Amino acid sequence: MSYASLEDLIERAGQDEILQVADRDEDGTPDPDVVAAALQHADNTVNGYVAVAYAVPLTVVPDLVRTWAVSIARYFLHRNGPPDYVVNDWRFAIASLKDVAAGKLKLPVAENETPPAASEDGRVSVAGPDPVFSADRLEGWL
Template identity: 55%
Template sequence: MTYATLDDLIARAGEAEIKQIADRDRDGEIDAGVIAEALEHADNLVNGYVGTKYSLPFVAVPDLVTTWAIDIARHRLHFQGPPEYVEEDYKRAIASLERVAKGLISLPVAGVETPASSSGTVMFSAPEEVFTAHGLRGWKCS
């Protein structure tokens, strides 16, 4: 399941813009593969941030996540340089995702537990030393 769809992109940017930036073979049609790659990129980026605090996949995708995925995919589609407003939307989406990863923003997700966080303490055990000064007494190094 992707966080955003072609219909979401069209609702946000309009069909004319999406056709202009996603018709790479210039046949007048939106290229499905181009859209799929941009949406997959957005999903992967979102997962990288929210996966630090939430178990994935979501049962129901929060609207905020869909909005961020749209902004990221749209930015990706403008591969020859996005307009300033697209760049600003992308930067806001990334900043929001960073806040989620830091725990400063919580997502309205019911029934999802956050992964256990580390306290910063590392605990380990090891077997007794095999080569000790006492055990090697009498041996010479050459």
């Protein structure tokens, strides 16, 4: 599940702009692969920052995240240089994501979507099965 959709891009930018930047074969419709690549890049960018504080991918997409994903995807759709207002939206999205990663901004997540456990010193811990290769299991092999 992507954090944003073609419909979200059209709602934010308008049909004309999306056709200008995503209709590379000039058939009158946005190219699905071009849009999908931009949305995937946006998802990867969001996840890269948000993963510091939350389990990703987010199962419920807050409106803030959708807005940031749209801004990032829109920025990358403008392959010949985005206009200033698109660059400003992208910069705001990246700055906001940095704030999430730094713990300055909290996402409105559902109760079942909790951040990963953190220790008292701020390190993230992960629970899982015992490691396959450990010093005890390799004893005698080294």
